[in-house]
Amino acid sequence: MRRRGGSARPGGRMILIGLALAAGWVPLGWAGLAALGLQPAGGSWVGALTLDNFAAVTGFEPAFGAEFAYTLAVAGLATLLTVAAAFPAAYRLAQVRAAWPGRLMPGLLVLAVSPAIAYGLPLAAVLRGIGLYGTFAGLVLASTAAQLPLALWLLRGYLAQQPPELAEAARLEGAGWLTTLLQIGLPLAVGGIGATAVLVFVLDWNLFVLPSLLTAGPPLVLPLALRDFFAFERDLDWPTAAAALLLTLGPALALALAAARTLDRLVVRDG
Amino acid sequence: MSGGGPPPRGRRDVSWLAVAPAGLLIGLFLVLPAGLGLIGSFTDLGPSGGAGHFVGLANYRAVLADPSLGVAFGNAALLTALTAPIAIGTGLALALALRRPFRGRGLVRVLLLAPWLVSPIASGVLWHFLYNSQVGLLGWAAGWSAAAPHPLADPHWALPAVAGVEVWRLAPLAGFLLLPGVLAVPQDDLDAATLAGSPARVTLLQVILPRLRGLLLTVLLLLIADSLTTFDGILVLTGGGPGSSTMVPALYSYTLAVTGHDWPQATTVAWLLLGLMLAVGAGYLRLLRPPP
Numbered sequence: 001m002r003r004r005g006g007s008a009r010p011g012g013r014m015i016l017i018g019l020a021l022a023a024g025w026v027p028l029g030w031a032g033l034a035a036l037g038l039q040p041a042g043g044s045w046v047g048a049l050t051l052d053n054f055a056a057v058t059g060f061e062p063a064f065g066a067e068f069a070y071t072l073a074v075a076g077l078a079t080l081l082t083v084a085a086a087f088p089a090a091y092r093l094a095q096v097r098a099a100w101p102g103r104l105m106p107g108l109l110v111l112a113v114s115p116a117i118a119y120g121l122p123l124a125a126v127l128r129g130i131g132l133y134g135t136f137a138g139l140v141l142a143s144t145a146a147q148l149p150l151a152l153w154l155l156r157g158y159l160a161q162q163p164p165e166l167a168e169a170a171r172l173e174g175a176g177w178l179t180t181l182l183q184i185g186l187p188l189a190v191g192g193i194g195a196t197a198v199l200v201f202v203l204d205w206n207l208f209v210l211p212s213l214l215t216a217g218p219p220l221v222l223p224l225a226l227r228d229f230f231a232f233e234r235d236l237d238w239p240t241a242a243a244a245l246l247l248t249l250g251p252a253l254a255l256a257l258a259a260a261r262t263l264d265r266l267v268v269r270d271g
Numbered sequence: 272m273s274g275g276g277p278p279p280r281g282r283r284d285v286s287w288l289a290v291a292p293a294g295l296l297i298g299l300f301l302v303l304p305a306g307l308g309l310i311g312s313f314t315d316l317g318p319s320g321g322a323g324h325f326v327g328l329a330n331y332r333a334v335l336a337d338p339s340l341g342v343a344f345g346n347a348a349l350l351t352a353l354t355a356p357i358a359i360g361t362g363l364a365l366a367l368a369l370r371r372p373f374r375g376r377g378l379v380r381v382l383l384l385a386p387w388l389v390s391p392i393a394s395g396v397l398w399h400f401l402y403n404s405q406v407g408l409l410g411w412a413a414g415w416s417a418a419a420p421h422p423l424a425d426p427h428w429a430l431p432a433v434a435g436v437e438v439w440r441l442a443p444l445a446g447f448l449l450l451p452g453v454l455a456v457p458q459d460d461l462d463a464a465t466l467a468g469s470p471a472r473v474t475l476l477q478v479i480l481p482r483l484r485g486l487l488l489t490v491l492l493l494l495i496a497d498s499l500t501t502f503d504g505i506l507v508l509t510g511g512g513p514g515s516s517t518m519v520p521a522l523y524s525y526t527l528a529v530t531g532h533d534w535p536q537a538t539t540v541a542w543l544l545l546g547l548m549l550a551v552g553a554g555y556l557r558l559l560r561p562p563p
Contacts, residue, residue, distance in 0.1 A: 110552030
């Protein structure tokens with residue numbers, strides 16, 4: 001541990017953490033300065049502090065506000081549905097004594113990381129078949145399902161670490177499975193559910209491939225809008241682009257910071 | 272693993288209904304379309320429905336006849352080989368550095384995660400400008416030199432430049448996911464190793480890494496999947512160019528679908544990629560089993 005951020009020399013690991021923070025944040029800070037109207041030139045600064053670039057985003061993309069709200073609604077609702085479907089299933093699976101859920105879970109993980117492009121086109125056909133293609137509901141359901149394997153995997157890992165005695169006792173007291181689930185399982189799992197929800201929201205908020213295959217017209221989700229904005233506005237200048245991309249980072253960053261404590265309770269199981 | 276356990280025999284176990292919503296959603300919106308895609312890759316079914324005749328391996332023959340698909344798979348392999356080891360090494364070093372608690376560690380942990388919170392599209396836009404010689408960091412750092420580099424326009428440097436962005440986005444995620452595992456290594460074991468006077472490198476190799484084996488494999492799977500199959504960043508950064516120097520199979524398939532409207536071939540390429548991913552997944556499942 002002495003090398004590579006070892007614990008013996010606190011200085012070394014602090015330097016490593018500092019370097020990593022700088023590597024992550026200098027590019028974002030560079031964008032932040034440009035968005036605020038400041039651009040370094042040689043050893044000095046050009047420009048003056050302004051918020052005009054944030055206003056200019058709606059000049060390039062008049063629907064930016066609506067797209068922001070739409071993406072928030074899709075990602076928020078899909079996150080709620082994913083967690084609502086994943087928790088009971090993970091709870092039930094965590095109670096199985098046999099070995100098969102332990103073998104199912106890594107398989108779920110493989111499903112979770114499969115490329116969206118491999119099922120996105122047929123999914124568009126399926127949604128067309130049930131009249132949900134190009135709709136808010138269709139996009140929400142597709143996003144919900146896309147994150148479910150990961151959420152199930154994370155939550156079952158979290159729940160499998162909990163002592164089974166409480167649920168056992170509740171059952172002996174005559175409580176039904178639904179009561180046990182809601183009154184014993186749920187309160188104990190709040191931390192894991194919260195951490196899972198944060199990760200799922202970030203993934204939903206940033207989805208690009210699925211919405212692009214399942215969207216027929218406006219409103220667009222933000223990653224789609226940002227891509228169009230970037231691809232078709234050839235004269236797009238850096239300060240406006242910087243303002244736009246920072247606005248799209250906002251909710252994910254705000255949520256992660258607000259949930260820092262909850263994220264600390266995340267358990268990632270090996271397999 | 273035992274929990275509430277199954278109810279007494281003889282009564283119907285309604286508790287399995289808890290699995291139904293998740294099962295239905297995954298089945299209907301993930302597994303069914305993936306299966307339809309596999310079937311579709313053997314037909315000529317188009318976006319407008321079409322007749323959907325069975326065409327055997329014609330789609331596979333057609334896409335494999337295009338040499339640029341081979342180039343794309345090669346690029347994806349190179350991108351993964353560059354990205355995954357660097358990201359997991361950096362992530363592990365970060366997790367080890369964060370092992371001892373300090374004031375504000377929770378906040379630092381989230382701040383370190385920031386690059387992963389940026390969407391691949393937004394990070395593509397960000398790095399498109401950062402790599403730019405006029406307004407970017409690189410141009411500014413090169414300063415006075417007239418020949419400020421522009422790696423994205425250089426066929427030799429475009430792919431490493433894309434890999435750099437991937438590492439920037441994924442190393443923080445690797446560190447974030449590895450930290451709980453690093454924290455779970457019992458302090459007693461580390462103390463014992465220290466008392467026995469074993470050097471730091473030996474402690475890392477013999478005490479810490481064996482306990483992290485499963486978690487490292489899992490994080491590696493996530494990293495490999497991300498660099499093999501995501502292309503949103505590349506779409507914005509280079510669009511696959513210059514030439515086809517950063518073309519990858521997922522982008523190839525996406526372009527066929529969205530621009531070329533060739534659904535059968537797009538799905539065929541996507542299934543070749545999914546097949547590769549499933550092979551990686553099978554390797555993961557095999558390695559995950561504890562050694563006898």
